[in-house]
Amino acid sequence: MQLILEKRAQASDVMNLLSPVLAILITVVMGGLIFAAMGKPPLTALYLYFIDPLTSWWSIEEVLVKAGPLVLIGVGLAVCFKANVWNIGAEGQLTVGALMGAIIPVLWGEWQSPLALLAMLCLGALGGALFALIPAWLKTHFGVNEILTSLMLVYIAQLLLDWFVRGPWKDPNGYNFPKSVSFEGWHLLPMWGDGRMHLGLVVALGAALVLFWIMRHTLKGFEIKVVGSAPRAGAFAGFSQTKTVWFCFALSGGLAGLAGLIEVAGPIGQLQPHISPNYGFTAIIVAFLGRLNPLGVIFAGILLAISYIGGEGIQIELGISSKITQMFQGMLLFFILMCDTLILYRLKWISAKPNQHTVGHTS
Amino acid sequence: MLHKSNNDAQSTLLQVKNISKKFGDFYANDTLNLSIETGKVHALLGENGAGKSTLVKMMYGALQPTSGSIHWQGQHVSIDSPAHARNLGIGMVFQHFSLFEALTVAENISLALPAQLRQGDLSQRIADLSQDYGLPLNPAALVADLSVGERQRIEIVRCLLQxxxxxIMDEPTAVLTPQEAQALFSTLRRLVEEGCAVLYISHRLEEVKQICHDATILRHGKLVAEVDPQVETAATLAQLMVGASVHQVSRDANDQVGDVLLELSHLYKGSSTPFGVDLVDVNLQVKSGEILAIAGVAGNGQGELFSVISGEECNPNQNFISLLGQISDGLNINQRRCLGAAFVPEERMGHSAVEHLSLTDNILLSRHACIDTESSLDLGWLGIDRNQLAHLNKVIGIDYDVRKSKEDAIAGSLSGGNLQKFVVGRELNRQPKVLVINQPTWGVDAGAAALIRQAVVDLSRQGSAILIISQDLDEIFELADTIAVMSRGQLSPTYAAGDLSREQIGLMMAGSHERSAQGSGA
Structure with missing residues (x-):
């Protein structure tokens, strides 16, 4: 007996839409089982994890603050993945963006003007984009797989940040803590609410809407879809594969860099060795959960933000490690990929002569 | 309905009884009966969409019948997968191949073989068998670098090894030269003598007459006739297939030949892939009002030539190519389109059209860059002019008789012939001054082929220069004013169509003009 994946004649459109919902449901059920196995009341734990964060204004704000970077990075990645370009290194681009943008508060702390903030935002996006162009260049000139290079560059970026905040950019009056000077005045984003909501949310929402329009209605969006799904037809249409790779990396890297700058100029307010709870990686899940659709990414970003806050919540209430967040996120990605696979393929048991079936037959 | 008397039941290998296949409310096959006998070549004829593929897929286990039964050597069987079919002893060569481009010929074949057949020196067996059956193959070549014709050989050899x-062969000769087709026919004759049965799907009625013993003709999912192809003429077969007599392409003498609109002079192009073909000193001229056809066996540089002329590969700093009097080597495909050229690649799916996109999106594919409609289709930030696209789609649908399930259907839902009519219509609708078209009617049914050929002839008679790359000699003689032959990246001098015989072309396909032909530079 052997289990194989056989391609379905036709993928169901309904299932394609339901796939994320199904994945969420399975994740919730599995989560409940895991809580039960840990000897915690599963329903209470699930309530604390998924619902409780939405019951007070304070935690809703906190969810939105976390959703901001996830959405901003996620929409860029969604465009990338649509084009069959695999930028896995948004976390690194986020880091370099934060570093670049911090040039102004760290080196020109006396320049206080709205223009300084604007320059920081631009530098953040520029830093992320330039850093993302490294794997783009390696791919288009040497044929190096961008998944590996973009991922490995994450560690380079993080070590670079670490070196800067322990070395040249360490706050001289910071009691030797590995932190830069605190940003002040126009080097911080406008905040509102209880003091945590900031301009980044508007930027994320705007980016999602603009990219939705581009992907849905413009020739650029059409180009990205064609190059991603049928490269030869793309060449026939005169769309350049190389340019698409560069565009996608620059766009997603730029947005990730912007998200990094927004984090350090917003909730954090300075550079420190760790500026992101893996937003760049979680955004990959956000992009897939959002069906690579910029509007879908908004909802997926909020859901994944809840998973961060919920994880902190049950750590406090039930004494479960907040590492549970990563487990939930991992399960979610696993189940959504599983659902997607099962939409395209069906499982089939084959008896005897296993070697005859290396692949499902296509005609 | 004509009925041939049933032969000796003993020799019946496969019998299909009252089989139907329903897709939604649509009967793709409606209570069909068919029996295939050992030692015979059985033809399955019908226009695209007549239900041939559906029937064959049920025999091969890729589809399950809605009702009816299949009997194999007298036993009722339900063939639930292609693997099951292969176990029974049914092999199939599809029209669209299922090969891994990144793997070699031998690796591809190995993947589809049962373990016991993979033992030993498979490469050697492939080389021997392919040589033996007149289907030469290099087991170490990468599939990505092979032509359609060579890929087909892999599929045939893969079946024969088992x-x-x-x-079952779906349009096997569509990509072969006359000599190659003859070689394939001897292969088939030999198989049949060895006791194998062949189900032969084709639109080429002459060859059906030549090698088939029985013929079953389908139309609109129903069986219309079972005939003896030996006693029928191609015309009567065609009439049964389409239900009416087939349109003959009409072609006036071309006395309107004008300026040279497309010229290649001493074009050299090294191949961009290790197993591709280098183009060596290619010279040609196509004048306004003229159709030049390039004959040749697949994989002799036609694909490379097409991508160089179309600008999918452009070479700045060269001056080999002149389009409408302008040196165009450095122009990309859209800039060449804007000069007034149009291109139709060989492969429909994934090259000239995107399977999962709508027809309007597929129009956008080649029409977004130049303003040859009322206004630009690309409105920049405002999006794309969907109204104009819908209008174009409607016009192309009507002008080129594109049959589809709904107005803006998904490209993949169209039959091969209808998609080709759409793709050709999309380009001809622009009234291009230069048209380059690679295998214009490959795998297309007789009705669609006639329409496409007529449209191409009409365009040339309106003063456009047309370059056809084709392996179908019937088509070439039907359309061409002048003919050149390509082999191993070299192009023969151009001859007037009337001055060449099939045999001469066949010899040139085999390389008789290479190097020795001093006239090639003239």
């Missing part, structure tokens, strides 16, 4: 009792 020594099938029934071999």
């Amino acid at each position: 020594q099938p009792k029934l071999l």
Whole structure:
């Protein structure tokens, strides 16, 4: 007996839409089982994890603050993945963006003007984009797989940040803590609410809407879809594969860099060795959960933000490690990929002569 | 309905009884009966969309019948997968191949073989068998670098290695030269003598007459006739297939030949892939009002030539190519389109059209860059002019008789012939001054082929220069004013169509003009 994946004649459109919902449901059920196995009341734990964060204004704000970077990075990645370009290194681009943008508060702390903030935002996006162009260049000139290079560059970026905040950019009056000077005045984003909501949310929402329009209605969006799904037809249409790779990396890297700058100029307010709870990686899940659709990414970003806050919540209430967040996120990605696979393929048991079936037959 | 008397039941290998296949409310096959006998070549004829593929897929286990039954050597069987079919002894060569481009010929074949057949020196067996059956293959070549014709050979050899009792072939000669086709026919004759049965799907009625013993004709999912192809003429077969007599392409003498609109002079182009073909000193001229056809066996540089002329590969700093009097080597495909050229690649799916996109999106594919409609289709930030696209789609649908399930259907839902009519219509609708078209009617049914050929002739008679790359000699003689032959990246001098015989072309396809032809530079 052997289990194989056989391609379905036709993928169901309904299932394609339901796939994320199904994945969420399975994740919730599995989560409940895991809580039960840990000897915690599963329903209470699930309530604390998924619902409780939405019951007070304070935690809703906190969810939105976390959703901001996830959405901003996620929409860029969604465009990338649509084009069959695999930028896995948004976390690194986020880091370099934060570093670049911090040039102004760290080196020109006396320049206080709205223009300084604007320059920081631009530098953040520029830093992320330039850093993302490294794997783009390696791919288009040497044929190096961008998944590996973009991922490995994450560690380079993080070590670079670490070196800067322990070395040249360490706050001289910071009691030797590995932190830069605190940003002040126009080097911080406008905040509102209880003091945590900031301009980044508007930027994320705007980016999602603009990219939705581009992907849905413009020739650029059409180009990205064609190059991603049928490269030869793309060449026939005169769309350049190389340019698409560069565009996608620059766009997603730029947005990730912007998200990094927004984090350090917003909730954090300075550079420190760790500026992101893996937003760049979680955004990959956000992009897939959002069906690579910029509007879908908004909802997926909020859901994944809840998973961060919920994880902190049950750590406090039930004494479960907040590492549970990563487990939930991992399960979610696993189940959504599983659902997607099962939409395209069906499982089939084959008896005897296993070697005859290396692949499902296509005609 | 004509009925041939049933032969000796003993020799019946596969019998299909009252089989139907329903997709939604649509009967793709409606209570069909068919029996295939050992030692015979059985033709399955019908226009695209007549239900041939559906029927064959049920025999091969890729589809399950809605009702009816299949009997194999007298036993009722339900063939639930292609693997099951292969176990029974049914092999199939599809029209669209299922090969891994990144793997070699031998690796591809190995993947589809059962373990016991993979033992030993498979490469050697492939080389021997392919040589033996007149289907030369290099087992170490990468599939990505092979032509359609060569890929087909892989599929045939893959089937033959499993020594099938029934071999199903879908349009096998569509990509072969006359000599190659003859070689394939001897292969088939030999298989049949060895006791194998062949189910032969084709639109080429002459060859059906030549090698088939029985013929079953389908139309609109129903069986319309079972005939003896030996006693029928191609015309009567065609009439049964389409239900009416087939349109003959009409072609006036071209006395309107004008300026040279497309010229290649001493074009050299090294191949961009290790197993591709280098183009060596290619010279040609196509004048306004003229159709030049390039004959040749697949994989002799036609694909490379097409991508160089179309600008999918452009070479700045060269001056080999002149389009409408302008040196165009450095122009990309859209800039060449804007000069007034149009291109139709060989492969429909994934090259000239995107399977999962709508027809309007597929129009956008080649029409977004130049303003040859009322206004630009690309409105920049405002999006795309969907109204104009819908209008174009409607016009193309009507002008080129594109039959589809709904107005803006998904490209993949169209039959091969209708998609080709759409793709050709999309380009001709622009009234291009230069048209380059690669295999214009490959795998297309007789009705669609006639329409496409007529449209191409009409365009040339309106003063456009047309370059056809084709392996179909019937088509070439039907359309061409002048003919050149390509082999191993070299192009023969151009001859007037009337001055060449099939045999001469066949010899040139085999390379008789290479190097020795001093006239090639003239």
